Amino acid sequence: MDGRRPHRVFRFRNNATWKSGRTGVISASGKPDLATSSPPEFGGRPEYWSPEDLFAATVNVCLMQTFMAFAARSNVGVVSYESEVEGVLERAEGRYRFTEFTVRPVLVLQTAADLERARTLMESAESSCLISESVRANVRLVPEFRLAAMGQRTVA
Amino acid sequence: MEPKKTYRSFRYKADLAWTSARRGLIKSLSKHDVEVGSPPEFKGEPGVWSPEELLVGAVNTCMMLTFLAFAVRKEIEPVSYESSAEGMLENVDGQYRITQVTVQPSIVLKSEADLAVAEEIMKSVKENCFISNSLSGRVTLSPQLRVGA
Numbered sequence: 001m002d003g004r005r006p007h008r009v010f011r012f013r014n015n016a017t018w019k020s021g022r023t024g025v026i027s028a029s030g031k032p033d034l035a036t037s038s039p040p041e042f043g044g045r046p047e048y049w050s051p052e053d054l055f056a057a058t059v060n061v062c063l064m065q066t067f068m069a070f071a072a073r074s075n076v077g078v079v080s081y082e083s084e085v086e087g088v089l090e091r092a093e094g095r096y097r098f099t100e101f102t103v104r105p106v107l108v109l110q111t112a113a114d115l116e117r118a119r120t121l122m123e124s125a126e127s128s129c130l131i132s133e134s135v136r137a138n139v140r141l142v143p144e145f146r147l148a149a150m151g152q153r154t155v156a
Numbered sequence: 157m158e159p160k161k162t163y164r165s166f167r168y169k170a171d172l173a174w175t176s177a178r179r180g181l182i183k184s185l186s187k188h189d190v191e192v193g194s195p196p197e198f199k200g201e202p203g204v205w206s207p208e209e210l211l212v213g214a215v216n217t218c219m220m221l222t223f224l225a226f227a228v229r230k231e232i233e234p235v236s237y238e239s240s241a242e243g244m245l246e247n248v249d250g251q252y253r254i255t256q257v258t259v260q261p262s263i264v265l266k267s268e269a270d271l272a273v274a275e276e277i278m279k280s281v282k283e284n285c286f287i288s289n290s291l292s293g294r295v296t297l298s299p300q301l302r303v304g305a
Contacts, residue, residue, distance in 0.1 A: 007247035010197050012209045016216040016261075018237035024220055026213040030202045034190065034213065038221045041166055047186050050168075051218040051287050057170035057182045058207035058214070061192045065178055065207070069194075072177075081174035089286055090165035097289035130245065131207050133253035136292050 023048060052089060052098075059101045059139060060085035062131035067105070070121040077110030078118070079148045087137070098137040106144045115145050179204065208245055208254065215257045216241035218287035219297060223261070226277040226284075234274070235264040235304060244293075255293045264304040271301050 014028035022038040023045060038044030039052050049057075060083050071078050083105035087098045105122075109115040122143050126132070132139040171183040178194040179201075194200030195208055205213075216239055227233060239261035243254050265271040278299045282288055288295040 007252075008197075010195070010208070010245040012195070012206075012212045012243045012245065014209060014213045014216060014241055016213070016220045016237075016239045016241065018220060018224065018234065022221055022224060024217060024237075026217055028205070028209055028213070031205055031209075032191075032203075034205065036213075036217045036221075038225065039166070039168070042221075042225065044221070047188075049184065049187055049190065051214040051221065052166070052168045053170055053184050053187070054210050054214040054217075055287050055290065056168045057172065057184070057190075057192075058211045060170055060172045061180060061182065061207040061210070064172055064174060064180055065194050065198075068174065068178060069198075078174070081180075083172045085170050085172070087168045088165055089168065091163035095283060095289050096163075096286045098286070128251070130252040130254070131211060133251050134211065134292055136290055 052087070055098065055135075056085050056087035056101060058131050059087070059129075059135065060103055062129045063103055063125055063141065064105065066129045067118075067122055067125040070125055071118065074117060074121060076117050076121065077114045079108040079110055080106075081108075082106050098135065100138045100140060101135070102140045102142060104142045104144070106146065108146045108148050110148055112147060115147055118145055119143075208243065211254060212241050212243035212257055214287050215243070215285070215291070215295065216259055218285045219259050219261065219281055222281045222285045223263075223274075223277060226281070227274065230273050230277060232265070232270045232273050234270075235266055237261060237263050253293065254291065256296070257288070257291065257293060258296045258298065261297075261299045263299060263301050265301060266303070268303055271303050274301050 026034045037048035039050040040046045088100045181189045193204035195206035196202045241259045244256040
């Protein structure tokens with residue numbers, strides 16, 4: 001018999017409620033409500049997060065969290081992590097969908113040794129991010145690693 | 157020669173900054189920042205949106221907004237639209253991913269005539285929802301429609 005621990009299954013629930021026009025609210029137990037709208041190109045309001053924006057953001061956030069979890073485990077000194085994502089929504093095989101996400105994290109590391117380890121950890125993060133695995137689009141990761149300036153070398 | 161329809165493509169950006177431990181802020185132009193973190197199952201905090209939850213929320217909202225866009229085109233307006241969604245994260249061949257998202261909208265319509273139109277619209281919502289088209293997992297849409305005030 002296979003003595004491995006069985007993998008758990010996780011469930012995530014939330015509610016969407018229509019407010020007016022092309023706007024609504026996403027809510028989930030214990031979390032702040034999130035106002036959403038269609039993107040402005042599709043008649044929505046630019047000041048609200050659209051499902052397209054949120055979708056692109058999940059790819060970005062997941063990579064950061066996966067990287068930070070690895071960095072914490074390996075005691076890598078990260079001074080800052082900022083990242084931009086761009087998702088391309090286009091018609092493919094007759095339907096609109098996201099075909100590509102480009103994620104551009106900029107990391108500032110405490111030491112040259114941290115920087116080298118961060119490069120390796122970023123590669124691992126890329127292959128184990130569960131959101132990247134859940135989307136059909138190609139996820140392109142273009143990280144930039146910088147060494148902290150003198151006096152900036154303590155974690156904020 | 158038959159003129160071929162050209163389709164536009166769109167780009168969406170979102171910035172992210174790490175704040176502490178497993179938390180960060182997502183930012184996008186004129187929108188207010190949203191705090192994000194790991195889900196509680198992965199050492200995160202329950203009061204913060206996680207990417208897994210935002211992804212399920214994006215599918216849920218996308219279905220709603222797609223329905224509403226078609227409803228406007230067909231000149232009906234629902235009395236209310238509320239929808240619950242659930243996503244399942246499980247391990248497949250050694251890698252965790254969202255394998256399934258179930259969306260269950262409850263829609264109240266003004267009349268039997270509107271209800272019939274809404275039923276017809278619902279048939280094409282899933283295939284026109286950009287977010288569900290972008291997922292590798294299975295998406296199920298199970299709407300409940302009724303007439304009411």
